[in-house]
Amino acid sequence: MVGTKLQVTHRTVFEYAAPVSNSVNTLHLEPRTFPFQRTISSTIRILPPTRMRRFSDLFQNITHHFEMFKPHLRLEVDSRLKVHNLPLLISDRGMEATSRDVNDPSTRERTWQYLQDSHLVSHQAEIWRTAVDLTHGVDTLHRQAMIIMQWIHENFRYSPGATVANTRLAEAFALRAGVCQDFTHVMLGLCRSVGLPARYASGYLYNGSSDLLIGAQASHAWCEVYLPHAGWIGYDPTNNMLADERYVKVAVGRDYDDVAPVKGVYSGTAHCIMKVDVVVEKAEY
16 A cells, blocks of 8 residues: 555653642544544553543544542653555645635635634734745745745754743744744744644654654654645645655644643642653554
8 A cells, every 4th residue: 555654652751759649631642534644543551540531622633631639759641653644745726726715715714713823823023024025926825835934944943942832933933943843833923924824733753764854753843734725734844844744643733732742730849850752663564
């Protein structure tokens, strides 16, 4: 069968300086089936063992929720998944789509929420001016997205530690530095400023033996732009490339807040060490 099978192991461990309790957590670790990507299997294990509730959120992401009220010194979340990806194909009509196509009432209804402000991505005058300058005279939505993606890749420095998980768009834009999450937030802001529906995609990236891609063997993020007649297409400003069959998409939303792999609160000490290990590799057919 044509395509690529990839498997991902993602382990997150929290170690606390003193027992904590009343832990309430939400997970986005199991991918639903998307165009070009079919989920073969997915398992999630929690230690200490507890019961999980599985449901679809507002964006149709598969979501898990669990609570742990008893005192514990360690929490481990272990996810294993396997997907079958097909080669990325964008139809000619999708490649040629313009703002007139995206302004169709049915398209506007489907994409409206991805043109609005979100918690971490808000409209900014400077970002709007930059987006207008970059896309002036460019007709097709695909070409506009490519230009914006390339500009971010060339003008922003990949710098782990320069930002944190809740860094907002304006700060990352001013720093001209950050990680894939920040690059994606900047692209979301630029795209939305000129009427390109754009959403945040979270997942993983496979780095083959001959690839030198940034963000592999870790959680990764990229931007998806809606192209009429083609659907949601991924653009990765961190690596300046389309999200092809090397990408494993897990969840989508307005920004990182909607799709964080592990998100929660607890009662107890603030002294916590978090360790995250991710392995992405080809699976056997």
